[in-house]
Amino acid sequence: MSEALVAGLELGGTKCLALLGRGQVICDRIVVPTTSPADTLGQLETQLRLWFQHEPFAAIGIGSFGPLALDRTRPDYGFITNTPKPGWADTEVAGRFGAAFGVPVGFETDVTAAALAEHRWGAAQGMTSSVYLTIGTGIGGGAIVNGRPLRGFLHPEMGHVRVRREAGDSFSGICPFHGDCLEGLASGPAIAARSGRRAQDIPSDDPVWRPVAGALAEIVAMLILTLSPERIAIGGGVGCGQPHLLSLIRARVATMLADYVADMDINALERIIDTPCLADQAGPLGTLALALAAIEETAGAG
Amino acid sequence: MSEALVAGLELGGTKCLALLGRGQVICDRIVVPTTSPADTLGQLETQLRLWFQHEPFAAIGIGSFGPLALDRTRPDYGFITNTPKPGWADTEVAGRFGAAFGVPVGFETDVTAAALAEHRWGAAQGMTSSVYLTIGTGIGGGAIVNGRPLRGFLHPEMGHVRVRREAGDSFSGICPFHGDCLEGLASGPAIAARSGRRAQDIPSDDPVWRPVAGALAEIVAMLILTLSPERIAIGGGVGCGQPHLLSLIRARVATMLADYVADMDINALERIIDTPCLADQAGPLGTLALALAAIEETAGAG
Numbered sequence: 094m095s096e097a098l099v100a101g102l103e104l105g106g107t108k109c110l111a112l113l114g115r116g117q118v119i120c121d122r123i124v125v126p127t128t129s130p131a132d133t134l135g136q137l138e139t140q141l142r143l144w145f146q147h148e149p150f151a152a153i154g155i156g157s158f159g160p161l162a163l164d165r166t167r168p169d170y171g172f173i174t175n176t177p178k179p180g181w182a183d184t185e186v187a188g189r190f191g192a193a194f195g196v197p198v199g200f201e202t203d204v205t206a207a208a209l210a211e212h213r214w215g216a217a218q219g220m221t222s223s224v225y226l227t228i229g230t231g232i233g234g235g236a237i238v239n240g241r242p243l244r245g246f247l248h249p250e251m252g253h254v255r256v257r258r259e260a261g262d263s264f265s266g267i268c269p270f271h272g273d274c275l276e277g278l279a280s281g282p283a284i285a286a287r288s289g290r291r292a293q294d295i296p297s298d299d300p301v302w303r304p305v306a307g308a309l310a311e312i313v314a315m316l317i318l319t320l321s322p323e324r325i326a327i328g329g330g331v332g333c334g335q336p337h338l339l340s341l342i343r344a345r346v347a348t349m350l351a352d353y354v355a356d357m358d359i360n361a362l363e364r365i366i367d368t369p370c371l372a373d374q375a376g377p378l379g380t381l382a383l384a385l386a387a388i389e390e391t392a393g394a395g
Numbered sequence: 396m397s398e399a400l401v402a403g404l405e406l407g408g409t410k411c412l413a414l415l416g417r418g419q420v421i422c423d424r425i426v427v428p429t430t431s432p433a434d435t436l437g438q439l440e441t442q443l444r445l446w447f448q449h450e451p452f453a454a455i456g457i458g459s460f461g462p463l464a465l466d467r468t469r470p471d472y473g474f475i476t477n478t479p480k481p482g483w484a485d486t487e488v489a490g491r492f493g494a495a496f497g498v499p500v501g502f503e504t505d506v507t508a509a510a511l512a513e514h515r516w517g518a519a520q521g522m523t524s525s526v527y528l529t530i531g532t533g534i535g536g537g538a539i540v541n542g543r544p545l546r547g548f549l550h551p552e553m554g555h556v557r558v559r560r561e562a563g564d565s566f567s568g569i570c571p572f573h574g575d576c577l578e579g580l581a582s583g584p585a586i587a588a589r590s591g592r593r594a595q596d597i598p599s600d601d602p603v604w605r606p607v608a609g610a611l612a613e614i615v616a617m618l619i620l621t622l623s624p625e626r627i628a629i630g631g632g633v634g635c636g637q638p639h640l641l642s643l644i645r646a647r648v649a650t651m652l653a654d655y656v657a658d659m660d661i662n663a664l665e666r667i668i669d670t671p672c673l674a675d676q677a678g679p680l681g682t683l684a685l686a687l688a689a690i691e692e693t694a695g696a697g
Contacts, residue, residue: 160657175657222547234621238540238547245524245540245623246659246667253655254620255613257559270655311557318556319536319621321547349557353572354549355462355477365548 097151097388100141101380103203104157104186106178106230109133111140113150114381117214122377130184138193145194152391153190154199154383156206156376163200163244171200197391199383205235205242205249206379207369211326212237213382216370220323224316225369226251228309229329232276236320241386243320252276256311262304279308281331292330297337306338310345313366317346317354326369333368342366399453399690402443403682405505406459406488408480408532411435413442415452416683419516424679432486440495447496454693455492456501456685458508458678465502465546473502499693501685507537507544507551508681509671513628514539515684518672522625526618527671528553530611531631534578538622543688545622554578558613564606581610583633594632599639608640612647615668619648619656628671635670644668 096116103110106127113121121144125136144150160176162169171187187200201209208217208225217223217237226234234251236243243249253274266277267286277283284292288301295301313325327339343362350357357365369375398418405412408429415423423446427438446452462478464471473489489502503511510519510527519525519539528536536553538545545551555576568579569588579585586594590603597603615627629641645664652659659667671677 220547222545236621238545239543241541243524243540243622245522245625246619246663247623247656249623250620250656253652254617255559255651257557270653271651315556315617316621317548318552319538319618320545321549321551323547349573350555351572353555354552357548361548 096385098148099381099384099388100144100150100153101377101384102137102153102155102157102190103206103376103380104155104173105203106158109137110377110380111137112377112380113144114378117210117378117381119377119381129180134184134186134189138190141190141194150194150196150384152197152199152384152387153194154206154380154385154387155186155190156201156203156380156383157186159202159248160250161200161202161248163248171198197384197387199387199390201242201244201383202233202235202248203376203379204233205237205244206383207328207371207375208235208237208326208379209242209382209386210371210375210379211324211369213385214371214378215326215375216367217324217326222320222322224320224322224325225375226312226325226327226332227329228279228327228332229281232280232329234312234316236322238320251312251316252280254312254315256308256315259304259307262307264304275308275312279305284331293334297335302335302338302341306341306345309338310342310349313342314346314349317350317357317365323365325366326375327366328369328373328375333372336368339366339368398687400450401683401686401690402446402452402455403679403686404439404455404457404459404492405508405678405682406457406475407505408460411439412679412682413439414679414682415446416680419512419680419683421679421683431482436486436488436491440492443492443496452496452498452686454499454501454686454689455496456508456682456687456689457488457492458503458505458682458685459488461504461550462552463502463504463550465550473500499686499689501689501692503544503546503685504535504537504550505678505681506535507539507546508685509630509673509677510537510539510628510681511544511684511688512673512677512681513626513671515687516673516680517628517677518669519626519628524622524624526622526624526627527677528614528627528629528634529631530581530629530634531583534582534631536614536618538624540622553614553618554582556614556617558610558617561606561609564609566606577610577614581607586633595636599637604637604640604643608643608647611640612644612651615644616648616651619652619659619667625667627668628677629668630671630675630677635674638670641668641670
């Protein structure tokens with residue numbers, strides 16, 4: 094059976110994508126800058142309308158920056174909630190597009206969408222627990238557990254976990270909320286603040302990578318001991334652009350676990366901790382995966 | 396529809412339980428000491444045989460100390476694997492009882508069983524993500540996500556997460572693997588090593604509770620930011636016996652999150668972080684819940 098034609102929206106802090114696709118094949122896409130909700134969502138809706146008039150799509154998947162309200166029993170379901178991004182707090186997203194096109198809508202964080210793409214089409218296929226971490230302008234994580242996105246009271250906010258500090262690392266961190274949480278210590282802007290250079294310009298043997306890898310190894314070890322994932326894909330600009338960083342992280346995780354977890358040796362860690370096999374397409378493809386999941390959920394509930 | 400008659404086994408480090416029950420009503424139970432696998436499992440099987448001959452039960456649920464092999468595609472599925480407990484490494488458990496009685500067997504860690512009981516019959520009913528933490532001789536955690544136990548490469552080993560140290564806390568920790576992991580800092584034996592007294596004999600205003608609550612708050616905040624649970628039940632001898640500890644933990648978690656998670660204020664934390672509503676019966680009832688889940692899984696796959 095060929096998969097349904099679906100639409101996807103990826104809402105980011107500086108730009109948004111609209112996609113049309115069938116399975117993991119993207120048929121068309123446009124990019125619009127993220128300005129105000131009225132302008133940006135309006136442009137995206139106009140594009141979806143053009144596609145829909147040509148050939149109706151069966152569902153829409155939306156992966157968005159957060160925080161998001163994901164509890165379907167609450168009146169604010171489908172909203173971007175208390176984001177500090179000017180103009181975007183309390184913006185209805187899912188309901189708007191569902192009402193405009195009369196199709197099922199899947200709505201999750203951008204990183205959960207990427208995790209779902211890796212689970213549906215990437216290296217995490219068939220896994221009962223898998224994680225997608227992005228290390229870039231911010232740090233975020235999503236997980237797919239027992240076939241569905243992991244969420245509950247809210248959704249994961251893995252970038253803001255407090256981690257142990259590398260011995261001797263006195264960098265105070267740049268997170269406006271928490272100072273030296275993971276994002277404050279190891280995001281792209283944190284690396285830039287530590288070194289005065291952009292991550293992509295820093296050689297792999299520079300000492301700045303040591304505390305960065307240390308902080309990232311803390312979250313990876315912690316995820317292994319709590320979510321027991323079969324795979325942790327580390328993407329984003331920093332994650333994908335620095336292959337040596339993954340080696341540093343794996344070695345540190347192996348030391349931290351100290352052979353406690355059976356079979357979790359460095360060889361296993363090389364399989365578990367890797368870049369996303371969908372590379373920078375995990376996020377966009379994730380929106381199509383969300384749309385397909387919304388169709389399946391509607392069918393299952395019907 | 397009345398629920399099926401099922402059997403449960405709870406395998407602990409010093410004693411084991413066998414239970415017979417219907418729904419959450421326990422009809423009969425026995426306790427046997429944990430000696431050798433041949434003796435202990437033999438006694439449990441003899442008891443199950445007596446019950447079975449009187450009225451056949453439809454499934455068996457087993458909650459066990461770990462580590463356990465839970466991947467059904469592997470030849471060691473259903474074994475207790477590399478436990479340091481003398482005589483118990485590489486012991487087949489699930490397959491043995493399944494073969495003896497010809498019924499479906501559910502097999503998970505003891506803490507996952509307790510988490511499942513809270514999800515089926517306790518305060519976590521209907522939740523998409525919920526956690527059970529036990530603080531006692533050791534520290535362990537289980538989670539139910541999207542209706543099923545959380546596991547993947549292995550199963551959670553939450554007690555061995557490394558947490559930030561309380562400022563000024565110089566206790567070196569007692570974990571033989573990791574020193575100052577969570578279990579090394581905040582388990583019953585760690586509290587005893589810190590203070591020279593048993594946890595239950597220490598007054599609630601004793602300064603020893605401060606670093607213990609601090610370490611536990613670290614894992615709770617971390618779980619909130621990764622698993623986004625709607626509930627974290629904290630049980631076990633230390634967890635259930637020290638109500639003031641929960642207040643300390645909640646206050647510390649609120650400070651750590653720094654209002655980052657929407658709606659996660661101290662009132663929400665009072666609802667989320669609590670003792671298990673099944674109290675010390677969460678573990679035993681969890682084995683019955685595992686048996687019922689095994690029946691449902693068999694029916695779903697058939």
